[in-house]
Amino acid sequence: MIVFQSILILNLQMTEQYVCPESGESFCQGAEARLYLTKINGNEVICKERFSKKYRVAELDKHIRQTNVKNEVRESAFERIEAGYLSLSVKAKSRALKKCAQKNIPAPRLLHFDLESCCVFMSKVKGIAVKNFIDKVYDADGNVGAQIGALVAAIHLAGFVHGDLTTSNFIINPEAEAGSNSRVSVIDFGLSSTTSTEENRAVDLHVLEKAMESAHPKRDGLTTGFLTGYREKIREGKNGVELERKIFQRLEVVRARGRKRSMVG
């Protein structure tokens, strides 16, 4: 099956179907990327273009965008297909493949990427951003939080950190059953990294904590649910209880860091 898919993808590459659609058709623009919806072989495919920023010098701009694309395709929980890795180093390839086989993390499927144009093609994830969901639904905070927590823990257990966790980077499918694994998916691995120290994991948690606090004030259930869900899942890992203790100990340090810093340069 995988072989078949590879050939399929290679064919598509040769026929140059993977071309970023014209600007103006983007259906979503974030701080760093535009998303386009396009059809390839009758399937809906998302093209994510990390566009150039006019404000920074060309060298730095290219470096940052390419690094983000590499992070995304290399470290992400994408369900991987061989063809996407043709241009990656052997080391990165084996690392990524290993990770892929490891855990079943709901995320878009990587179809293709191009470093020159900084575009990543991926499968479409059904649902809406958790941020928008939270603004409409008031009685599911604990549950949604817990699912996000479990997902973040799964990412950490798979050996990497996300780096940019916000409620906008989780997609929820309200139609899926509450308990099902595919209800909440995670997107945008542009700032992810494979250095899984307690520090990085704690920073990951803290970034999401802060984002929840500012984007959804007075929704404490969300944060509480998230931390509870995370604890439960992370304990399942190797030396889970010890790991949980270490990460949360570090989280205290990270939380206090900004507040204690002297503001004298």
Add this chain to the structure above:
Amino acid sequence: MVIIVGFEGSANKFGVGVIKDGEILSNPRDTYISPPGTGFRPPDAARHHRNVALRILKEALTEAKVKVSEIDAICYTKGPGMGAPLVSTAVVARAIAQLWKKPLLGVNHCVGHIEMGRLVTKADNPTILYVSGGNTQVVAYSKQCYRIFGETLDIAIGSCLDRFARVIKISNDPSPGYNIEQFAKKGKKFIMLPYVIKGMDMSFSGILSHVTKLAKTKMGSEEEMAQFKNDLCYSLQETLFAMLVEVTERALAHTGSTEVLIVGGVGCNIRLQKMMEAMCEERGARLCAMDDRYCIDNGAMIAQAGLCAFNAGVRDKLSDCSITQRFRTDEVDVIWRIDYKRIKAGVI
């Protein structure tokens, strides 16, 4: 009609400003400048402040044409800043307040920059990039508080630039940052430097070590060295400012705000303004025009923040009018701002 006199002296500048209902009547200032290759020592800056304080105060009152009896309150910088200069300034403010029998208010320096910026640019709810010798923060207002979205984890951006100026022995007159900017204009080759953003926070100390090492190990003819200096200044600015703009942009995307205000001394840098402007243009946001009145430390901005608090009924006891080197922007109760979102939600 409310008239406030503000004293600023948290770093190397001493200033007194007189504000009448948001109108700046006078705003004289005197800057302590240290020789090239050196930073300013806090005790020297404090001595400078003590020496110029009364002259600047007289200038401020004469220019503003206000009588002592007309003044409603005295404000001074409570923090954050360097201990010795803060104390010198606070002592003058306390003495004057008791002499004239006026209420005394301690003001957060960062809030001073922000309130002055809002007054001058008439920006309603801007996302604020506060960049100076002692501070680097991305700030946005939420729930009676200036929340810090991202900040430096180690040294301030201005400190990073100042220290690099010292390494390559650039003059401190009028300011190290200004001179680095002039060198950077002649830079041609971009040298890749570390680019460090952690979540929403930034780190500058590693970048400083990196450029310092590059500057100290480079060998070559005089001409080559001069050009290398320019290239380093150019690359340093480009890298640091790209980090600032990136974090600001993320804060914008997060808060949905459509205005950006740059405050603090580094905000005077034209290149930073141009980069921020380009980012704003791409997003359909507005960059508020830069202005000395809120970028460079001065007395009027302290008076303006004091005016906001004074009008909202804030009064400090004389025994509470101390100074503190550590005084975070988000520690201030911003009771003078109306919270539209909360009114809409029916909370107030």
